[in-house]
Amino acid sequence: MSAPIGDGTVGKALSVLDQVAAFGRPVRFVELIAASPFPKATLYRFVQTLTNQGMLSFDPDRGTYAPGVRLVRLAHAAWAQSSLAPVARPYLDALSESLGETIHLAQLDHAQVLYVDKRSAARPLEMFSDAGKIGPAYCTGVGKTMLAFMENDATDDIVEQQSFHRFTPHTLTDAAALRAELVEIRENGYGFDREEHEPGIICIAVPILSDSGRVLGGLSVTSSTDRTNLAGLERLVPEIQETAKQIAREASAWRFPDRVAST
Amino acid sequence: MSAPIGDGTVGKALSVLDQVAAFGRPVRFVELIAASPFPKATLYRFVQTLTNQGMLSFDPDRGTYAPGVRLVRLAHAAWAQSSLAPVARPYLDALSESLGETIHLAQLDHAQVLYVDKRSAARPLEMFSDAGKIGPAYCTGVGKTMLAFMENDATDDIVEQQSFHRFTPHTLTDAAALRAELVEIRENGYGFDREEHEPGIICIAVPILSDSGRVLGGLSVTSSTDRTNLAGLERLVPEIQETAKQIAREASAWRFPDRVAST
DNA sequence: GGGTGAGTTCCAAATAATGAAACTCGATTT
DNA sequence: AAATCGAGTTTCATTATTTGGAACTCACCC
Numbered sequence: 001m002s003a004p005i006g007d008g009t010v011g012k013a014l015s016v017l018d019q020v021a022a023f024g025r026p027v028r029f030v031e032l033i034a035a036s037p038f039p040k041a042t043l044y045r046f047v048q049t050l051t052n053q054g055m056l057s058f059d060p061d062r063g064t065y066a067p068g069v070r071l072v073r074l075a076h077a078a079w080a081q082s083s084l085a086p087v088a089r090p091y092l093d094a095l096s097e098s099l100g101e102t103i104h105l106a107q108l109d110h111a112q113v114l115y116v117d118k119r120s121a122a123r124p125l126e127m128f129s130d131a132g133k134i135g136p137a138y139c140t141g142v143g144k145t146m147l148a149f150m151e152n153d154a155t156d157d158i159v160e161q162q163s164f165h166r167f168t169p170h171t172l173t174d175a176a177a178l179r180a181e182l183v184e185i186r187e188n189g190y191g192f193d194r195e196e197h198e199p200g201i202i203c204i205a206v207p208i209l210s211d212s213g214r215v216l217g218g219l220s221v222t223s224s225t226d227r228t229n230l231a232g233l234e235r236l237v238p239e240i241q242e243t244a245k246q247i248a249r250e251a252s253a254w255r256f257p258d259r260v261a262s263t
Numbered sequence: 264m265s266a267p268i269g270d271g272t273v274g275k276a277l278s279v280l281d282q283v284a285a286f287g288r289p290v291r292f293v294e295l296i297a298a299s300p301f302p303k304a305t306l307y308r309f310v311q312t313l314t315n316q317g318m319l320s321f322d323p324d325r326g327t328y329a330p331g332v333r334l335v336r337l338a339h340a341a342w343a344q345s346s347l348a349p350v351a352r353p354y355l356d357a358l359s360e361s362l363g364e365t366i367h368l369a370q371l372d373h374a375q376v377l378y379v380d381k382r383s384a385a386r387p388l389e390m391f392s393d394a395g396k397i398g399p400a401y402c403t404g405v406g407k408t409m410l411a412f413m414e415n416d417a418t419d420d421i422v423e424q425q426s427f428h429r430f431t432p433h434t435l436t437d438a439a440a441l442r443a444e445l446v447e448i449r450e451n452g453y454g455f456d457r458e459e460h461e462p463g464i465i466c467i468a469v470p471i472l473s474d475s476g477r478v479l480g481g482l483s484v485t486s487s488t489d490r491t492n493l494a495g496l497e498r499l500v501p502e503i504q505e506t507a508k509q510i511a512r513e514a515s516a517w518r519f520p521d522r523v524a525s526t
Numbered sequence: 527g528g529g530t531g532a533g534t535t536c537c538a539a540a541t542a543a544t545g546a547a548a549c550t551c552g553a554t555t556t
Numbered sequence: 557a558a559a560t561c562g563a564g565t566t567t568c569a570t571t572a573t574t575t576g577g578a579a580c581t582c583a584c585c586c
Binding site for chain 1: 562563564565566567572573574
């Protein structure tokens with residue numbers, strides 16, 4: 001009921017794709033085999049297949065594999081259709097303008113937080129180098145807030161998959177502490193990151209919920225202890241929640257012209 | 264030797280992923296089945312598997328599928344590692360600054376041109392909405408130029424896959440015309456788009472080649488007939504070629520710290 | 527309340543995946 | 557120059573997975 005790889009041949013092949021992506025650099029076949037549960041011939045065939053398919057790219061000069069450009073094309077479609085980013089863009093711009101702080105738009109990918117868009121106070125955003133980044137769910141504002149508003153079964157699944165690595169003295173390091181905080185977040189309607197991931201960095205996050213109450217994503221405003229404190233961030237809640245509501249409303253309308261305006 | 268789907272179960276599953284992406288909007292199961300070579304039960308299982316894997320996302324409110332957010336995460340890795348974009352960024356910035364024209368950085372994905380980065384004279388670039396876009400190979404400057412510098416076998420394969428749809432009166436509409444132009448481009452070292460894709464839009468493109476002569480990508484400068492002409496673009500060739508060389512050199516060095524600076 | 531069609535499950539037959547072992551080939555070592 | 561080594565590649569009998577026609581569920585409409 002929670003197979004680590006599973007889903008037959010396709011799932012196995014995709015796990016190889018993840019493995020290559022996780023290396024963060026072009027990787028040789030030997031390096032993959034060393035960290036792979038698959039026997040040599042099997043892994044070899046997976047890698048061949050994925051390369052044929054353009055999901056991996058092979059550098060013949062070096063004999064290395066890296067995630068392939070076909071993924072970029074597919075991600076373009078994913079980003080445009082499945083993420084909140086295109087719909088949320090104008091609202092993020094407005095919120096960023098108004099607050100002058102860094103804001104993140106995130107969604108859940110498995111048990112991890114995936115950032116799909118960002119507005120940085122300082123520099124303009126950097127394409128794929130920002131979107132597509134992942135973070136832990138248990139020690140980020142958006143992560144905890146999205147978890148808090150999911151169905152209990154789904155939450156439990158994800159909570160169990162967290163690593164609870166201690167990043168700072170404030171990191172929550174066990175499931176019980178996390179669960180307790182999730183209850184609190186659900187009651188308040190918003191969650192904090194109290195320097196749990198990085199010292200000096202605090203954030204406040206609200207969920208983006210569909211009409212039916214499903215978690216579509218999360219929206220957060222990040223700042224530092226130099227510049228403000230939790231109470232200061234809390235004062236921004238109404239404005240952030242309003243933005244989240246607008247995004248949710250737009251997303252419901254936009255995702256489906258249902259009947260395209262006619263007849 | 265050029266299986267349209269092939270590669271066993273994994274290839275079939277990925278073709279379904281492409282199909283969903285191609286719709287450009289969330290899609291119902293019935294719509295997929297209507298355009299699918301697979302029988303209902305088979306397609307159903309593929310879609311289930313891909314959804315489990317996060318490669319597709321299912322909207323339970325609407326009963327629709329769309330490309331999933333896992334792709335965004337994978338694409339982040341692909342873009343960072345496999346594309347020229349991160350390496351090329353500063354050079355594109357400089358070239359854009361110097362020329363004040365729109366420039367594109369592209370690579371080949373199957374038989375199509377995939378844009379991995381862009382600098383627009385006018386507005387700042389828009390994340391995934393620019394990167395990840397695709398275009399036809401036979402009627403764009405970068406497309407033809409990349410083709411011209413590939414190995415003959417590979418070129419032939421790709422030429423055969425072109426649709427040769429006529430976009431403008433200047434579009435090359437058959438393989439023979441394209442092949443003739445490829446020869447010319449290879450001799451000159453650069454290629455034009457002579458309003459072949461869009462009326463009034465012209466461009467000049469150079470290849471980005473590895474030490475061993477492999478085509479890594481293409482770099483183009485686009486303008487309009489209002490502002491300049493082919494001869495005007497041609498005058499930019501030295502500067503563009505210099506940028507392409509710098510990107511190639513950097514890519515060779517960067518892709519592999521070979522032995523990481525130590526020992 | 528019967529009909530329709532989207533979505534889902536079943537299961538025997540057909541097919542594809544598996545992986546130990548053997549092989550190739552270039553680069554070291556003896 | 558021969559032997560060794562190790563990365564990468566292929567083989568093939570065995571095994572497990574995929575396949576898809578058909579039957580089923582369920583909600584909705586007439």
